[in-house]
Amino acid sequence: MNTEIARFNMIEQQIRPWEVLDQNVLSLLSTLKREDFVPPGLRALAFVDTQVPLLDGDPSGPCMLEPKVEARLLQELQVQRHEKALEIGAGSGFMAALLAHRAQQVFTLECRPALVQMARENLRKSGIVNATVVEVSADEGARGLPAEAPFDVILLSGSVAEVPRALLEQLKIGGRLAAIVGELPIMRARLYTRVGDAAWSDVDLFDTVAPRLEGFAEPSQFEF
Secondary structure, three states, X not given: OOHHHHHHHHHHHHHHHHOOOOHHHHHHHHHOOHHHHOOHHHHHHOOOOOOEEOOOOOOOOOEEOOHHHHHHHHHHHOOOOXXXXXXXXXXXXXXXXXXXXXXXXXXXXXXXXXXHHHHHHHXXXXXXXXXXXXXXXXXXXXXXXXXXXXXXXXXXXXXXXXXXXXXXXXXXXXXXXXXXXXXXXXXXXXXXEEEEOOEEEEEEEEEEOOOEOOOOOOOOOOOO
8 A cells, every 4th residue: 555645545535525624734634644543453444434443352442533534623623833732532642643733732531551552652653742641530531631721622532422511611711622422323523612701602513423432421311
């Protein structure tokens, strides 16, 4: 496989048609080596329009999201160089690396020890020095990182039934949070913006589906 041709095709055939037109985002995707963040046995999937599972024997577990979804979320967050970002769900470290190229400082939370090690090693190999992988329990991840708050940007790299208010309250005024919200068969990527001390606006971006993040509350299944 010619990786540079595959990378070019990924950008031109998958990402750009998904309304990702920010040239800074496109340039970053053309230079940051996504294949270095994919498990070695699945490198052939690095540029394919699919989710890439990260743990052997757990195909429905944590994954890298589709390249177009990663790119669109990054674009919609409009990360600036002076900003501080939090990611929940480090996975292989790729989204943290993307954020680190745009932000001043990035914290990324991960509750699976194997992925903590993977993300740290991948970020180290890629020369990323302004992203910190924090190992947490699943419940701690759902509470964010209040010791480092407030944040300009928060990204949930997986789906949740709803975004906890505790995370929204860790945004600065003007800060943005992106998450994939809902339940199968319909989930939506949503962008929240803190517009006041106790006020947030939100807008739906696109429909998609992503594996659940651990530790977030689910709606009651009780029926009368």
